[in-house]
Amino acid sequence: MTLLEVKNLRKSFRITDSLGRTSGQLVAVDNFSITLKQGETLGLVGESGCGKSTTGKLILKLLQPDVGQIFFNGDELTHLSSKQMRPYRRRMQMIFQDPFSSLNPRMTIGTILSEPLLIHRLAPPRQVRDRVIELLEKVGLTAEHEQRYPHEFSGGQRQRIGIARALAVEPQLIIADEPVSALDLSVQAQILNLLQGVQKEHDLSYLFIAHDLAVIEHVSDRIAVMYLGKIVELTSATELYKKPCHPYTEALLNAVPVPDPNHPRPTALAGEIPSPINPPGGCYFHPRCPYADNLCKQQEPQLLKISDEHQVACHHAEQVGRYLLQKNLAQEF
Amino acid sequence: MPPRLVVKNLQSYFFTRTGLIKAVDDVSFTIDQGETLALVGESGCGKSMTALSLLRLLPEPGRIVGGEITLDGRDLLHLPDVEMRRIRGNDISMIFQEPMTSLNPVLRIGEQIAEVLRLHQGDTKQQALEQAAELLTQVGISDPGRRLRNYPHQLSGGQRQRIMIAIALACDPKLLIADEPTTALDVTIQAQIMDLLLELKQQRQMATLLISHDLGVVAGNADKLAVMYAGQIVEAGTVKKIFKNPLHPYTQGLLQCIPRLGQQQALPTIPGQLPDLREQLEGCLFLDRCSGPCAPCGHQLPKLEENEPNHWVRCWRY
Numbered sequence: 314m315t316l317l318e319v320k321n322l323r324k325s326f327r328i329t330d331s332l333g334r335t336s337g338q339l340v341a342v343d344n345f346s347i348t349l350k351q352g353e354t355l356g357l358v359g360e361s362g363c364g365k366s367t368t369g370k371l372i373l374k375l376l377q378p379d380v381g382q383i384f385f386n387g388d389e390l391t392h393l394s395s396k397q398m399r400p401y402r403r404r405m406q407m408i409f410q411d412p413f414s415s416l417n418p419r420m421t422i423g424t425i426l427s428e429p430l431l432i433h434r435l436a437p438p439r440q441v442r443d444r445v446i447e448l449l450e451k452v453g454l455t456a457e458h459e460q461r462y463p464h465e466f467s468g469g470q471r472q473r474i475g476i477a478r479a480l481a482v483e484p485q486l487i488i489a490d491e492p493v494s495a496l497d498l499s500v501q502a503q504i505l506n507l508l509q510g511v512q513k514e515h516d517l518s519y520l521f522i523a524h525d526l527a528v529i530e531h532v533s534d535r536i537a538v539m540y541l542g543k544i545v546e547l548t549s550a551t552e553l554y555k556k557p558c559h560p561y562t563e564a565l566l567n568a569v570p571v572p573d574p575n576h577p578r579p580t581a582l583a584g585e586i587p588s589p590i591n592p593p594g595g596c597y598f599h600p601r602c603p604y605a606d607n608l609c610k611q612q613e614p615q616l617l618k619i620s621d622e623h624q625v626a627c628h629h630a631e632q633v634g635r636y637l638l639q640k641n642l643a644q645e646f
Numbered sequence: 647m648p649p650r651l652v653v654k655n656l657q658s659y660f661f662t663r664t665g666l667i668k669a670v671d672d673v674s675f676t677i678d679q680g681e682t683l684a685l686v687g688e689s690g691c692g693k694s695m696t697a698l699s700l701l702r703l704l705p706e707p708g709r710i711v712g713g714e715i716t717l718d719g720r721d722l723l724h725l726p727d728v729e730m731r732r733i734r735g736n737d738i739s740m741i742f743q744e745p746m747t748s749l750n751p752v753l754r755i756g757e758q759i760a761e762v763l764r765l766h767q768g769d770t771k772q773q774a775l776e777q778a779a780e781l782l783t784q785v786g787i788s789d790p791g792r793r794l795r796n797y798p799h800q801l802s803g804g805q806r807q808r809i810m811i812a813i814a815l816a817c818d819p820k821l822l823i824a825d826e827p828t829t830a831l832d833v834t835i836q837a838q839i840m841d842l843l844l845e846l847k848q849q850r851q852m853a854t855l856l857i858s859h860d861l862g863v864v865a866g867n868a869d870k871l872a873v874m875y876a877g878q879i880v881e882a883g884t885v886k887k888i889f890k891n892p893l894h895p896y897t898q899g900l901l902q903c904i905p906r907l908g909q910q911q912a913l914p915t916i917p918g919q920l921p922d923l924r925e926q927l928e929g930c931l932f933l934d935r936c937s938g939p940c941a942p943c944g945h946q947l948p949k950l951e952e953n954e955p956n957h958w959v960r961c962w963r964y
Contacts, residue, residue, distance in 0.1 A: 578866040
């Protein structure tokens, strides 16, 4: 069942000079369409400034899109007022990157977790405390943590609290924006496992935003790769790493450092990410692309289906793979 | 030839109001000319404090209470402050994680590079600026003449990190400390910066201390590796040996819990968390999280011992 459908989303921001006059336009997200099924995880990967976090905010309607439509459970959300949005907010929650700044330092964990329950009237006041303790235990904390303040917790524990807060309102969709990138390795694995565990238990759908391709590939069923505000490739996680069809995906795969000293060093992609205020003409990726020719400079490729599950925006998709580093990636020690 | 840098039984303690924290506890390692040693561990394990101890720049209330640090035979711990200042930036330089906060936002790039050269090498302003332009070319920045007149905010993260590298290399240091040099950068830019560091190291035969939590970066860029846990080195050796045959349960856990491309099964985790270093713990510091502790672990701290040539481990199992 399709839980979330997003069609042709576009969001631009006005660039102003020091006197407040409009001096340009930054298109943060353009022509963005995805669907997300119940219980599915869609990974959104890309480098800084590619629009992945803006996309998350647009879907939650924390930002209003310029054009495009958002459907949740078949209901269109695009033009709802914030009051009309309220019943839907409960169904879509967000987990943030920084577990330090996303919890109110003056509230105890108990208060942080009971607030959404009271606001959405999800538990009678007398049962709120029981429910809070149940939530804490679900994310691997204990009842004794209830009276403590956020500063008393480590980064991993705070991220657990963030997850408990999202789960409090029994959502169907969780948008996780870089939920593990601020965490240490051993803690990162714990949080990833926790996220996957609660997903199974509650049949949750995740939109998982991250810059780390190995993490994304680990948790996602399907992956959308973004570059300068647009999806350049969208396919299943296994296909993406076995047979990437966009040169940018290929470059990202090549750039992931592999924890094995016998493996070839990552190959660097030339050049920098262009400014989204002044993107290059034609295909946005052509200045950095090893496959680029004249066509790429002049004409922007459309996102096309090359198989049922695989969409790619590249004029030379069939050639891609030539520079892919041969990796025995899943090799065990 | 003797190693370029020798660190022996270094102890850096923090005397806080709530108790004594042994941030760096009996840490020893050596780095040869042209060699890269990676210090690996999670936040709070003491890897950055080890680096700051080398520069004698520990923040308050930290103090080096014991051990030896020698660079090319010179004892750094007993140098007068004036001499030490000459060593910093000249013989030892450091690149930090966050290239935005480590550059001065109100000074042009050129002035920031030239400052190092004028201070340490006594160049005139003109000479320094010419040399700065030369350095920018070496770190792969195009149009150096224009870039010298830019302010840090006009550059991207990757370019700023290149500037930091140019400043660090301005005086041709004997030892470069790179503290998480690519953590704040995008993955395609990370590969560029690590390539640049490798190339410069080979040209100049610097000794490099690479601090990183990313085992992928370490595998591709270091010769030797020391894994730190709670202020102590728990395993050390060549990168090849440790990745092939990790001995300490902590190293084993770290290597297993990395998500790898093409592998979707559940990740093994290391249970528990770092111990509170303010409590004076007895025995092995990893005890509470260890998968298979043995008899002496609870009351006696194991020593870092050579298990096979070039491979040391601090664990009672071996």
